[in-house]
Amino acid sequence: MTIQNKAKALVEVNNLKKYFPVYQGLIIKRHVKDVKAVDDVSFEIYKGETLGLVGETGCGKTTVGRTILHLYQPTSGQILFDGIDLTLLQENELRQTRNRMQMIFQDPYASLNPRMTVGSIISAPLDVHTSLNKHQKRDRVQELLEIVGLNPDFVNRYPHEFSGGQRQRIGIARALAVSPDLVVCDEPISSLDVSIQAQVVNLLEELQAKLGLTYLFIAHDLSMVRHISDRMVVMYLGKIMELADRNDIYLRPFHPYTKALMSAVPVPDPEMSSRREKIILKGDIPSPMNPPEGCNFNTRCPIAEDMCFQVEPEYRELEPNHFVACHYA
Amino acid sequence: MEPLIKIKNLKTRFHTEDGVVKAVNGVSYKMARGEVLGVVGESGCGKSVHALSIMRLIQIPPGEIESGEIWFDGQELLKLSDKEMRQIRGRDIAMVFQDPMSSLNPVYTVGMQIMEALILHKNMNKKAARERAAELLSMVGIPEANKRLDNYPHQFSGGMRQRAMIAMALSCDPKLLIADEPTTALDVTIQAQIINLVIKLQEEMGMAVMWITHDLGIVAEMVHKINVMYAGFIIERGNVRDIFKKTRHPYTKGLLGSLPRIDEAPGTKLVSIAGLPPDLVNLPTGCPFYARCTYRQDRCRQEQPPLEETENSDHVVACWRWKEI
Numbered sequence: 001m002t003i004q005n006k007a008k009a010l011v012e013v014n015n016l017k018k019y020f021p022v023y024q025g026l027i028i029k030r031h032v033k034d035v036k037a038v039d040d041v042s043f044e045i046y047k048g049e050t051l052g053l054v055g056e057t058g059c060g061k062t063t064v065g066r067t068i069l070h071l072y073q074p075t076s077g078q079i080l081f082d083g084i085d086l087t088l089l090q091e092n093e094l095r096q097t098r099n100r101m102q103m104i105f106q107d108p109y110a111s112l113n114p115r116m117t118v119g120s121i122i123s124a125p126l127d128v129h130t131s132l133n134k135h136q137k138r139d140r141v142q143e144l145l146e147i148v149g150l151n152p153d154f155v156n157r158y159p160h161e162f163s164g165g166q167r168q169r170i171g172i173a174r175a176l177a178v179s180p181d182l183v184v185c186d187e188p189i190s191s192l193d194v195s196i197q198a199q200v201v202n203l204l205e206e207l208q209a210k211l212g213l214t215y216l217f218i219a220h221d222l223s224m225v226r227h228i229s230d231r232m233v234v235m236y237l238g239k240i241m242e243l244a245d246r247n248d249i250y251l252r253p254f255h256p257y258t259k260a261l262m263s264a265v266p267v268p269d270p271e272m273s274s275r276r277e278k279i280i281l282k283g284d285i286p287s288p289m290n291p292p293e294g295c296n297f298n299t300r301c302p303i304a305e306d307m308c309f310q311v312e313p314e315y316r317e318l319e320p321n322h323f324v325a326c327h328y329a
Numbered sequence: 330m331e332p333l334i335k336i337k338n339l340k341t342r343f344h345t346e347d348g349v350v351k352a353v354n355g356v357s358y359k360m361a362r363g364e365v366l367g368v369v370g371e372s373g374c375g376k377s378v379h380a381l382s383i384m385r386l387i388q389i390p391p392g393e394i395e396s397g398e399i400w401f402d403g404q405e406l407l408k409l410s411d412k413e414m415r416q417i418r419g420r421d422i423a424m425v426f427q428d429p430m431s432s433l434n435p436v437y438t439v440g441m442q443i444m445e446a447l448i449l450h451k452n453m454n455k456k457a458a459r460e461r462a463a464e465l466l467s468m469v470g471i472p473e474a475n476k477r478l479d480n481y482p483h484q485f486s487g488g489m490r491q492r493a494m495i496a497m498a499l500s501c502d503p504k505l506l507i508a509d510e511p512t513t514a515l516d517v518t519i520q521a522q523i524i525n526l527v528i529k530l531q532e533e534m535g536m537a538v539m540w541i542t543h544d545l546g547i548v549a550e551m552v553h554k555i556n557v558m559y560a561g562f563i564i565e566r567g568n569v570r571d572i573f574k575k576t577r578h579p580y581t582k583g584l585l586g587s588l589p590r591i592d593e594a595p596g597t598k599l600v601s602i603a604g605l606p607p608d609l610v611n612l613p614t615g616c617p618f619y620a621r622c623t624y625r626q627d628r629c630r631q632e633q634p635p636l637e638e639t640e641n642s643d644h645v646v647a648c649w650r651w652k653e654i
Contacts, residue, residue: 056516057487163605193371194543198587198601205598222517223546227589227599250591264521265591266546270569272592273550280525281518284486300518 009080010182010214011045011068016077018060018067022289035288037063039238040077042315043323045182050208050215052229052246054222054261058288059235061218065184068216069101070094082181099129102175106187108167112159118145118170119155125177144173147210149203165196172203176211184216189224201228222265226250231321234258237288237296240315244322254318254329257297295327303328331403332359333504333537334383339397341375341382344390348610352378354561355397357636360537360554362504367548367569368541369584370558373606376541379558380507384424385414402504420450423498427510429490433482439466440478443497450501465496469526488519492526499530506531509541524551545588549573554643557581560607560617563636567644577639577646577654579624616648624650 019034038060045051055061066072068079070086079086081097089097102125105111112121122141126132132140142152148169159167168188175183185204189197205228207213219225225232232249234242234257242255253259260279267273281300286292292299295308307327315325341353353375360366368376381387382394385406399406402421406414426432434442440462447458459478466474469492482490491511498506508527512520528551531538540552548555548569555572557565557580565578576582586600604621607613613620615630622629628649636645648654 056518165605194545194584195371195587195602196605198599199603201589202599202601220516223589223591223593226591227593227597247595260518262591264517266520266524266544266550267591268545268549268573268585268588269590270549270573273546278521278525280521284488284519285516 008047009044010047010082011216012078012080013044013064013068014042014078014080016041016064016067016079017075018063018072019075033289036238036291037288038067039291040315041235041238041240043233043240043243045214045216046230047181048208048212048214049230050217050228052225052232053216053218053235054220054225054232055235056220056285058237058285060238060288061235062186064235065103065186065216065218068182069098069103069184071103095128099125099178100180101182101184102178102180104168104171104175104183104185104188107191108164108171109159109191111171112167114159117156117158118162121159121170122174122177125174129178140177141173144177147176147207148173163196164192165199168192168200169203172200172207176207179211180213182214182216184218186218187220188217190219190221197224204228222261234261237286237291239296240323240325241297242322242324244324248322254322254324255297255326256301256303256328260302295325330362332400333362333364333402334360335398335400336379336383337398337400339379339382339399340395341378341387342393342395344393345610350609351612352561352609353382354612356558356561356563358556358563358566360505360539363531363535363537364554365531365538365540365552367552367555368539368558369543369545369548369555371543371606373560373609374558375561376558377509378561380424380509380539380541384418384422384507385409386418416450419446419503420501421503422505422507423501423503424507424509425491425494425498425511427513429487429494429511429514430482432494433490435482438479438481439485439493440480443478443493443500446497446500461500462496465500466493468499468530469493469496470522471496487515488522491515491519491523495523495526495530499534499536502534503536505537505539507539507541510543511540512547513542513544520547527551545573545584557584560612561609562617562647564618564648565644565646566636567639567641567646571639571641571644575639575641575644577644577651578618578648579622579654580618582654583621624648624654626650 016038017040018038019036021031022033023029024032053061067074119141122144123137126137145152150169189200217228226246229246231245233240236257242258250262253262260281263279283300286299294310295313298304298308313325313327318324337357339353339356343350356379370376383399443462444458447453447461463474471477471492512523556563559580565581583602602621607617615633619625619629634647634649636647638645
């Protein structure tokens with residue numbers, strides 16, 4: 001497989017756990033339990049690929065993205081970025097590694113400071129990570145604006161003068177300013193209109209081809225993630241349910257959750273959608289504060305048996321490069 | 330048969346500091362009894378404003394329904410007094426909104442909120458209304474409905490809140506249910522549950538449903554007819570199959586092209602529509618899609634194309650060059 005050939009991992013995540021403590025009590029705060037946002041997750045991101053990370057609300061996909069960038073301290077586990085264990089680095093060493101990884105945020109309105117000009121927003125990472133002088137910075141900002149398809153003369157404008165799609169382009173330019181290797185895209189298109197989504201996704205694909213970027217693309221829109229990704233990870237309640245090539249995960253999903261998820265995606269084709277069999281899951285996603293015993297999908301699983309309520313399924317490689325966590329897969 | 334809804338040349342405006350926002354610009358169509366209509370378009374295309382105009386929920390001022398007629402079941406809604414309109418709203422036309430958290434009142438129990446419409450429109454006493462409310466909640470698939478009536482909205486999950494909203498909307502057997510992006514805030518598996526529920530209830534109760542959305546995938550699954558809106562105009566309208574298989578408007582075509590399909594082949598490139606929708610304060614004189622259209626000609630800049638019938642009289646399109654598309 002092609003994946004094997006380029007099997008140089010840029011990011012290696014081993015048994016990553018991120019728990020958020022919950023305190024109770026008015027005066028004396030007692031640590032009562034933990035929200036297990038990410039619970040023992042392992043995967044790799046290969047150089048130059050796009051790894052799609054999908055899942056529903058509260059599955060921990062955003063937490064994974066942020067923990068990889070070390071915006072959250074992991075509770076336990078290891079994150080290797082190009083062979084360097086980020087958890088062992090000192091603050092200033094970490095800062096030097098940070099310019100190799102950047103993030104694009106979901107909300108293009110909240111992630112740009114309304115009091116800063118576009119020029120100063122995009123040059124902010126240059127101030128921190130480079131020693132360019134004023135003129136070099138301005139040239140770099142104009143170059144970046146051009147790369148993302150905005151007029152370079154816009155440097156002195158403010159974010160409110162731009163539409164949602166244009167703001168997302170500004171966010172992309174800022175992420176690219178320090179020429180990172182890895183870009184974590186956290187729902188970069190979900191607040192945009194359909195026709196604008198396509199513009200931004202095409203831009204991300206072009207930039208990847210041009211600059212050799214590696215993406216971790218987090219979203220809940222399955223068809224868009226499948227479109228942009230090489231491989232996909234499906235998460236549910238803090239755990240990985242399945243990881244496979246983009247085609248395998250759609251055509252030959254092993255996990256009942258992935259099957260249901262794929263069948264629930266609306267297809268813009270009336271003939272197809274009337275032929276397709278839909279798996280409608282019962283009930284809601286349990287709270288990550290009280291995940292069920294055994295397999296965490298057992299409350300909604302159409303094929304759950306006794307064992308699923310007692311034993312947690314092992315996350316294993318069922319076929320080469322196709323991982324799944326289900327007793328009956 | 331007399332259509333359930335007949336809208337003629339509806340124009341809705343908002344007077345703001347920046348000028349007059351022309352949100353709906355002469356929309357006309359009919360909707361049959363029991364029909365499921367999808368209204369599709371991007372933000373600011375007037376799809377929600379046109380529905381709020383039907384419900385007469387436009388705040389005046391700054392809003393204004395400048396002209397037009399809305400005939401519902403033989404009555405002209407725009408000529409009714411506020412009191413008469415209140416009789417229709419909630420009883421004959423019900424609406425489900427996008428955000429179930431902000432459309433439920435957080436300080437009343439869910440039961441109270443469902444019972445309110447029953448007491449008001451059906452003259453039920455409290456006991457009968459409570460029984461009916463429990464029935465409705467279990468009909469929309471909420472387990473232990475009787476207990477759940479005493480819950481407050483924050484004790485419900487997002488999907489359950491939307492189910493409660495649907496129960497409330499259906500409480501008085503409306504003739505028309507307007508669903509304004511009811512699944513946008515929900516996860517895919519929950520969205521599939523809600524769509525399934527509405528389709529099932531629509532078939533059982535025979536009401537008409539207007540489903541407003543920006544997601545062409547959803548409408549492909551559930552509706553009979555589609556209105557595609559752009560900048561306050563209907564630019565294409567027809568049966569589902571015609572819209573998807575015999576697309577005649579460059580904008581509809583662009584929308585379909587910019588959607589990735591879950592079953593697409595690897596390496597497929599998305600066809601994006603360049604540019605942005607026009608400013609509704611300063612609408613261009615010709616075709617509203619002119620600036621972004623790949624089929625544009627000089628004529629399109631000067632004259633706005635009217636809605637014309639295509640080969641199929643049910644399928645209308647507003648484009649000078651529809652024959653070539």
